[in-house]
Amino acid sequence: MKKTSKRILRITLMLTYIIIIGILLFLVSSIFSFLNTGADRSKMLHTEVKKIEQYLPKITWKNDGNEGREISKQKISAIKNDYIDAWYVKHIAYKTNTRVGIEDYFTESARKNIYNIIDYNKKNNITIESTTLEHNLDIEFFSEDGQLLVLKDNDAVEYKKVFKDNVLVLETTEVNTYRYVLLLEDGFWRIRHMVKESSEKYKNKLIKTPIKFTNIKGINYYPQETPWNMYGEEFNINIIKNDFRIIKKAGLNSIRIFVPYEDFGKANVNYKKIEKLKKVLDTALELDIKVVVTLFDFYGNYDVLDWTLNHRHAEKIVNTFKDHKAVLAWDVKNEPNLDFDSRGKVNVTAWLDFMISLIKSIDKNHPVTIGWSNVESATILKDKVDVISFHYYENIAEFEKEYLTLKEKIENKPIILQEFGVSSYGGMWRPFASSDEKQANYYKEIQKVLTKNEIPFMSWTLYDFDNVPKEVLGRLPWRTNPQKKFGFISNTGAKKLSFKYISSE
Template sequence: MSNPSKNILRGVIVLTYIIIMAVVIYGLAAIFTYLNTGADRSTMLHTEIKQVEHYLPKVVWAPLNNVGRPMDTQTLKSIEDDYLDAWYVKHVAFKSNTTTGIDDYYTESARENLYNIITINSENENSIDATTLFHNITLEFFSEDGQLVVLTDKDVVEYKRLFKSGKYLTEINEISTYKITLLLEDGFWRIRHLVREKSETHNPKVKNLPINSSELKGINYYPQDSPWDMYGDKFDASIIDADFKVINEAGLNSIRIFVPYEDFGKSSVTPDKLEKLKNVLDLAHKNRLKVLVTLFDFYGDYSVLDWSLTQRHAESVINYIKNHQALLGWDIKNEPNLDFESRGKELVLAWLDKMVAHVKAEDPNHPVTIGWSNVESATLLKDKLDFISFHYYKDLDQLEPSFNSLKATTNQPVIVTEFGLSSYNGFWNPFGNSDEDQAKYHKDIQTIFKTNGIPYMSWTLYDFTEVPKEVVGGLPWRKNAQKHFGFIDKNGLKKASFKFISSKE
């Protein structure tokens, strides 16, 4: 073998030896660290639960006045986290009929009852999809050795959906009181006893608020250069201010805007987004416009275990702007009935029902509605709402009878919060409507509105050059049609329809 070949072989052997030794040393160091500091908790959990991302029911602690050892803040936080994680694990177990994670949050004696329930449900093909939304906890006792606590959890708001062989049976709304004992084992606060002391049906009544809708003349608003991304990098207060001036001078007095759920940070709402939202309301007030704020745009999960996260989101948005002078009211969700087929009508309606009550609890001073996509769905939950709103894109000859038929079913005001006609007639729809057709449409619908005293909000101020596929899908004939609903074209010129943007006296 030549010297160069021998040198290469030696080099490979030496390098391999160095790599093996490095791996061995790293492994020994990791083991030593593990044994001396304790295992990281997330690596111990079978389910690797991350409570912040999955489960955030509202928790209120009573002032600490417990028997036994004084409680410190850090320990109390650990107790709360483990207690809520135990609820979450139980919800997952009863939904899936598996025992994963139970050992981490329940003592050996407490597991037996849970295992029995899971076995029975599994054998009978039953499952329970559940969550809790509110806990009101009192620390009753903390042992001197710091190993045991006793809690009372009052007014626990629980929601359950029962299934048989995968088919939905019914829902249960409860408010309960529990007595809980937790033991500290291996760094975990595990539930030893969880006993329900009382339970009753929970159907909170909400007070309906009046809304001055008789003179409402409005429009749905997005800036032309950032539709469906109003609070992103292109946010420009001067552009929005100028647009609001145009809207006001056109004879309109209100706008409808949208708060995208994920873009705003889901359960951990981004302060920068909230400040931009408030800025929009400031500019609306400056231009004498009222604002209907539509929550949960682009949200479509509705899963029961997600409900606590959506409630935390709503709280953050509502409490930031609920005292603003420009706020007209809250639209819980844009066109949620379009999710009935994919998510299940019962589930969507249950989420809406709980969210209506939650929004009213957070802000009892502003009216609440749901922006249904059609008049047929507008009777749903109508007694829970302060005013009924629906969108109308059908033939105008059916608008008046449809409105009057709906109005006959409710004492609540009824508002058409979306309507319009696309002026697109290009390659993907050569027989579409022209600018003149669009103008005639708005002239005719304004006559109907005025004759019948119908409050309205049109869609929308501008034509757009780009429409995200999440809005109408990727089909070019749908995307191009959506780009041409505006009263002002992509070059900033008023279209023929602008003359009929409002029903001026």
């Protein structure tokens, strides 16, 4: 018995000793690890700059050599990353009036001026929301010891909004040229000195791109089984091709499809999604169907610091399909005016304005439009777009009058009724509000107006749906149930009475 007790005591002491040694080793290794993480900028900087996800302005390098020693591609990449991160951190500082991160990207002498601006703005309740959209970089000098360089940034495009007491007092876009001195410290390039050499107002000269096809008789399209998730795991080009045949046989010649921003990978566009979109466009071309491609579906931020990510997203998609013969037009955004209250009209329209410029700079063959949710908003940015598009879900008796009034305000540009329709739902949440017969009569009457005034149209939509995602209209059944019944074909595959009037022919 005594021997057993001694063994238990001995084992207990040994286990205690091992545990204590383990704890000590863990503490020592943690301290050692902490002392060796000083160069990890993502941990030093509270904002954790993530270049791929947060800030991606367009960068162009002048490739003409430089004074001093030769620079490797790896060093050029490091210079670019630290330089652009410095811009991003400064944007954050002026927006929040905080100093976080400034010392990581600016030397002591350079950050004094930034701190003075922050302190002044904070004292006077001023905030600045800004971004840069384009940088044209040229390394003019790189020292022999590799510790100093002179960087020129030509014609940097900067957008900013200045708020005083939370009221917008200035909105401006400038084209500025800077010269910077950067020092290599602790393995990172920090801005030592900066001089603004020139500044002028940004002049956006848009080239008009007329639409090549105006006899539009179309429809907004989603597959019946995968609405609002057209490019997901259940993507089936054979189903889509069969739907396109139905559309073509019905006397229609065009469709409108949607590219969801987040689903396509945001700034880092998913190549698999691109391949699926290509299959859709190829199929449309095969059946001689024109396609209006609506970008940025399910996007609603518009924050200035989000702009560069949005631009890289649109740049990839537009550049990929700018020569595709099925594309009829680019629709920047679906019903952006619905975000005016929550995001601010100034924010939304500025975002749209710059997006139009970007798309037109890439694709000079296809027109650009915006899918406004109503007639009243359709004149916004009318001088920037090539085609005026609006949606109409109001009283059909007022449609012709409202269209003709809009037409008087729009000179020399085609107007498209890009969405219209009525639900056949007449269930518990809308008893007697509608029916298949009422829906058919609606289309019969509106087609008369469309034919009379030669109005290009795209109805909503081919199919009834079993499910409407909560992201579209929320969860309230009195909103989602009517949305399920806008189709010309029921969820059983039968053509509804309205199908007779799907086209004006």
